Amino acid sequence: MLQAAVSLKKGFDMLELEDEKYVAELTRICEAVPSETDWSYATALSEILQYFYDATVNISGSKYVTGNTYMKEIFGVGWMIVKMDTLEDTHKKAMAEKMKLKFYKYWGNFDNTNIMIYVVAVLDPRYKIRWVKWMIEGTYPSYEANCLIDKITYALDRLFAYYLSLQSQDPVESSQRKRVSESQSKDKEKRHSLMDAMFDDAEESEGAEIIKSELESYLDDIREDRKNPNFKILDWWKTTRSKYKILSLMARDLLAIHVSTVASESAFSTGGRVLDRFRSSLTPRTVEALICTQDWYRDDEEDLNVEELLDELENIESGSYFINFPLL
Numbered sequence: 001m002l003q004a005a006v007s008l009k010k011g012f013d014m015l016e017l018e019d020e021k022y023v024a025e026l027t028r029i030c031e032a033v034p035s036e037t038d039w040s041y042a043t044a045l046s047e048i049l050q051y052f053y054d055a056t057v058n059i060s061g062s063k064y065v066t067g068n069t070y071m072k073e074i075f076g077v078g079w080m081i082v083k084m085d086t087l088e089d090t091h092k093k094a095m096a097e098k099m100k101l102k103f104y105k106y107w108g109n110f111d112n113t114n115i116m117i118y119v120v121a122v123l124d125p126r127y128k129i130r131w132v133k134w135m136i137e138g139t140y141p142s143y144e145a146n147c148l149i150d151k152i153t154y155a156l157d158r159l160f161a162y163y164l165s166l167q168s169q170d171p172v173e174s175s176q177r178k179r180v181s182e183s184q185s186k187d188k189e190k191r192h193s194l195m196d197a198m199f200d201d202a203e204e205s206e207g208a209e210i211i212k213s214e215l216e217s218y219l220d221d222i223r224e225d226r227k228n229p230n231f232k233i234l235d236w237w238k239t240t241r242s243k244y245k246i247l248s249l250m251a252r253d254l255l256a257i258h259v260s261t262v263a264s265e266s267a268f269s270t271g272g273r274v275l276d277r278f279r280s281s282l283t284p285r286t287v288e289a290l291i292c293t294q295d296w297y298r299d300d301e302e303d304l305n306v307e308e309l310l311d312e313l314e315n316i317e318s319g320s321y322f323i324n325f326p327l328l
Contacts, residue, residue: 002042002049003046003050003178004045005042006039006043007040009039012033012034016033040091041091044089044091044092044095045091045095048080048084048092048095051077051080052077054169055073055074055077057074059074059259059260059268060259060260062258065233065234065255065259066258066259067117067120067254067255067258067259068120068121068122068123068124068127068233068255069115069124070259071117071118071120071121071132071135072121072127072135074107074117075135075139078101078103078107078139079104079139080094080158081096081099081100082100083098083214085097085100089293096145104316110140110144110147110148110151115151115152115256117146117259118132118136118152118155119152119155119156119159119254120254120257122152122156122219123247123251123254123255124233124248125218125221125223125224125233125236126223126224126225126226126228126231127153127223128219128223128281129156129217129219130219131223131225132149132152135151136148136149137149145202153178156215157215159249159250160246160250162215162217163249163250164173164245165247166249167245167246167249169276212251214244214245214246214247215246215247217244218244218247225237233251233255234255237251237252237255264275268278
């Protein structure tokens with residue numbers, strides 16, 4: 001609405017010159033018609049709100065992956081605020097000062113943020129760790145940036161090690177490795193050369209190191225084109241899962257998490273909350289049971305009257321008692 005009004009500024013100016021009722025009505029309600037200062041402020045506010053609107057839509061969608069772009073959108077808002085603070089436009093500069101306080105209240109202390117939003121960004125083959133480091137170094141002071149990068153690297157290594165351990169515990173692969181190990185043991189028993197056995201052990205050790213370097217291989221590979229509008233991250237991981245067996249499992253789980261619990265269709269709907277079939281999958285009977293259970297759970301403890309309960313039970317058995325579930 002504000003954007004539409006700004007685009008019709010010339011029309012409102014003409015209306016002010018030709019329609020006395022328009023001037024009288026606005027003077028009665030707003031004390032005056034919009035001045036040039038008001039239009040300048042509205043134009044600046046419209047540009048800022050458009051930026052916030054686009055970012056909100058991108059990170060609150062319900063039909064596409066949002067976790068990998070969350071960091072980009074949030075840090076983009078921060079960079080936009082910093083850029084506004086350097087402009088000569090007094091209106092934008094004043095708004096930037098207020099927004100900067102709000103932004104750094106939530107994002108100034110990275111200890112209060114979820115480290116997984118950075119890890120998911122690393123799993124986007126268009127960004128990886130190099131892009132994440134660049135964004136952090138451009139947002140935080142040097143010492144804080146290095147601390148955050150160390151935390152991200154540590155979390156990424158730990159998470160990769162965890163998924164690697166899960167893969168090693170796979171019963172199918174474990175049985176295959178067991179058969180291979182038994183076969184190798186029998187072969188080693190037949191060997192009479194200690195040197196050959198030691199060489200086999202060295203090869204097995206090198207094989208384990210190759211498995212552990214999958215993360216490093218991914219980070220060192222060439223990044224995908226960030227400007228490709230047709231890039232689909234889920235399809236990319238699907239086609240490369242044979243190359244990145246462990247990382248593809250990480251990406252499958254992490255990219256499935258939506259960063260927003262509210263769909264963009266609901267956040268910007270003037271007609272009420274919009275729920276898709278995934279967000280309203282409970283039947284009315286299940287919802288009623290949950291509400292009743294919560295009501296009973298929160299109720300104050302009272303001594304049970306056995307005689308009253310027996311009377312109610314007799315009424316129920318006789319069919320003359322109606323059960324009325326209490327609601328919140």
